[in-house]
Amino acid sequence: MKTRITELLGCQYPIIQGGMAWVAEHTLAAAVSNAGGIGLIAGGSAPIDYLREQIRLCKEKTDKPFGVNIMLMSPNAEDLAQLCIDEKVAVVTTGAGNPGKFIPAWKEAGIKVIPVIPSVALAKRMERAGADAVVAEGTESGGHIGENTTMCLVPQVVDALEIPVIAAGGIADGRGIAASFMLGAEGVQIGTRFLASEECQIHPTFKELVVKAKDTDSVVTGRYTGHPCRNIKTKFAKMLANGEKDGSLTPEQFEEVTLGSLRKAVQDGNVEEGSFLCGAIAGMINDIKPCEAIVKELMEQAERLIKN
Numbered sequence: 001m002k003t004r005i006t007e008l009l010g011c012q013y014p015i016i017q018g019g020m021a022w023v024a025e026h027t028l029a030a031a032v033s034n035a036g037g038i039g040l041i042a043g044g045s046a047p048i049d050y051l052r053e054q055i056r057l058c059k060e061k062t063d064k065p066f067g068v069n070i071m072l073m074s075p076n077a078e079d080l081a082q083l084c085i086d087e088k089v090a091v092v093t094t095g096a097g098n099p100g101k102f103i104p105a106w107k108e109a110g111i112k113v114i115p116v117i118p119s120v121a122l123a124k125r126m127e128r129a130g131a132d133a134v135v136a137e138g139t140e141s142g143g144h145i146g147e148n149t150t151m152c153l154v155p156q157v158v159d160a161l162e163i164p165v166i167a168a169g170g171i172a173d174g175r176g177i178a179a180s181f182m183l184g185a186e187g188v189q190i191g192t193r194f195l196a197s198e199e200c201q202i203h204p205t206f207k208e209l210v211v212k213a214k215d216t217d218s219v220v221t222g223r224y225t226g227h228p229c230r231n232i233k234t235k236f237a238k239m240l241a242n243g244e245k246d247g248s249l250t251p252e253q254f255e256e257v258t259l260g261s262l263r264k265a266v267q268d269g270n271v272e273e274g275s276f277l278c279g280a281i282a283g284m285i286n287d288i289k290p291c292e293a294i295v296k297e298l299m300e301q302a303e304r305l306i307k308n
Helices: 003-009 026-034 048-061 077-086 103-108 119-127 150-159 174-182 204-212 235-246 251-258 260-267 278-282 291-307
Strands: 015-017 038-041 066-071 093-094 110-117 136-137 165-168 187-190 218-223 229-232
Touching: 015 026, 015 038, 015 291, 026 038, 026 048, 026 066, 026 291, 038 048, 048 066, 048 077, 066 077, 077 103, 103 110, 110 119, 119 136, 119 150, 150 165, 174 187, 174 291, 187 229, 218 235, 235 251
Parallel strands: 015 187, 038 066, 066 093, 093 110, 110 136, 136 165, 165 187
Antiparallel strands: 218 229
16 A cells, blocks of 8 residues: 555555553564554653664664654653764654654655644644644544544545645544545554554563453543543542542642553553553454464455455
């Protein structure tokens, strides 16, 4: 399946693995790239030396293109932006801010720049700033979210831009890919499905929660802090949601109690204090497979549906 995204990124399939904080490290990124997609390493707020090591380890495991996701609100965003240039990373995706000041240097270094956007207005700004493509991410996604749905957001962004659009949010099988293409997208970004991959290094409890999740097992918390996140509905997540609803947790208390909660979920599988960030599509995921099998299954189903 050739699109402007496969041509832009030099990959076999128009699939990008989501740059999930604390989750997307070199093992997962290399596996997705080797399977024909584009793997991403999550920058987050990790030390630069660690991220440099992750990039170099990924290069040892794959000769295919891969990228780095930069959360622009991170205190080390500028250092990570330069690291991507120094290490000759093929692709940078960005979230939580405007990457405009970094784009000229990235483009000069030959890096493809793909911001994640939640609105048409920001998508237009990114195109004017020189982005090569955008990821239009709907509220169905896991982790930090906007309010617009994938179904509504993607076609509006497609209509507004000349550069290619990648759909994200609520995509876990070939039907979601085919639907995204019908909306005008030329690629997809998938996160939650890769949580349930053999190469994903998260705690087994996290994988089990994803596989066992039903359609009603996600909850959004933190809207009153200005940073809403979609989580698997654990006892901890329900406590946060109830505290937000009834006012028993102030925004300051909310931020305090969730500090480090993603690490506790990913590394420790701590269901009492961990935030298990996950998309609303988890109810469709019922097994754990190698990334290669996941990508093959996704593309075979998508191609069959699009041909029909």
